[in-house]
Amino acid sequence: MVRNIERRMALADAGIQVLAEEGARGLTHRAVDAAAGTPRGTASNYFPTRDDLIRALVGRIEERLTPAPEMLAALEKRTPDPALFADYVRDVVRRLLSDPHVAIALFELRLEATRRPAVADALGAWRRQAFDADVAFNESAGLPGGRTKIALFHYAIDGLMLDRLTVPVESTLSVDAAVNRLVAGILR
Template identity: 70%
Template sequence: MARNDDRRAVLADAGIRVLAQSGARGLTHRAVDAEAGTPRGTASNYFPTRDALIAELVSRIGERLTPDPELLASRATQKPTRALFATYIRDVIVRLSTDPDVSLALFELRLEAARRPSVAESLGAWRRQAFEGDVDFTSQAGLPGTRREIALFHYAIDGLMLDRLTVPIDPETPTDDIVEDLVTRLLA
C-alpha cells in the first residue's frame, strides 16, 4: 500500500478522536481504523507500534494547534502592549476550544505520560519545544512577559481548558473575562 500524507493525517485525526472519546486505553490500531473508516491493518501499516502511533498523534496535535501565520503576521505590525498579549492568549484559547477533541486528546496523552515513559518522552519534548517557541515569540515581538510569566500562562491555560472542557467551577463567567483577569494580574 502506498503511504501518503493525506491518509496519514486522516489516521492521526481519527486517533485524536479515539483518544478524546475513549481515552488512552481505547486507543488501538483497530479503533483508529474503525474511526477513520479504513480497512483493518491500515493504521498499523502507517504506525507499526503504539509508540509510533502516539508520536504521530503528538505531531498532529501540534500541527492542528499551530497559529495561522497570516494572523500572526497581521498582528506583528501592532504595537506590543498588554492588550495585544491578551489577544494572543485569547487566540490560544480559541484554538484549544474550537476543536475540543484536540484538547481532550492532549489531556489524555498527558495522563498517559504519567504512566508510560515513552509517551512522556515524546509529549514532553513537544511541550518543551512549544514553550520555548512561545518564550522566543514573546521576546521577539517585544510583548510583555518574562519566561516565568509565560510558564504561568501555560499553567493557567491548561487549568482553564481542563475546567471548561469538563466540569466548570464557574460556568457563568465568560472565558474572555478570565483571560483578561489572568493577563492583568500576571503582568501587573
C-alpha cells in the first residue's frame, strides 16, 4: 500500500510539473506518465478521469504548500504583533517562490477554473477551506487583522507571486520589503 501512495504522489508531482510547464491544455494522462517516467496508462489507473487528476493535483499542491511544523512552532513562541504577522506572510511567499512549479500550476488551475466548472469546484472548495483555516489560525494566534484583511493579503500575495514568477514590474523592491510594506499598509 505504501508503494501505491508513493506512486500516486509521484504522479501528482509530475502532473504539477506538466501543468506548470505546459499549461492546462498540456495536462494529459500521457504527459503525466511521460513526466513521471511511468508506463503509459499508469496515470489513468490512478486517476481515471481528468477531473480525478485535477482533484489529485489540488490535494498535492495543498500538501506541498503546507508550512513546516518546526517553522510554525518557532513562530508561535513569539508575541502576536504586526512583525510576527509579517513573518507568517514572508513564510507563505518563501514557500511559493521556492517551489515555482507549484505556484505556477496553481495559477494555471485558477485560469482553467474560468473555463471548466469541475476545476472551479475542486479548486474553489480547497481555496475556501484554506482561507477559512487562515482566518481561524489568525484569530486563535491572536494576530492582528480579521477576515477582510486576510482576504486583502491573499489578493496582495497572489499579485506579488504573479509578478515575481512572470515579468516583474519593479525589480529593485525586494520581496521582504514588499511584504513589510503590504503588512504596514493593510494592517494600518
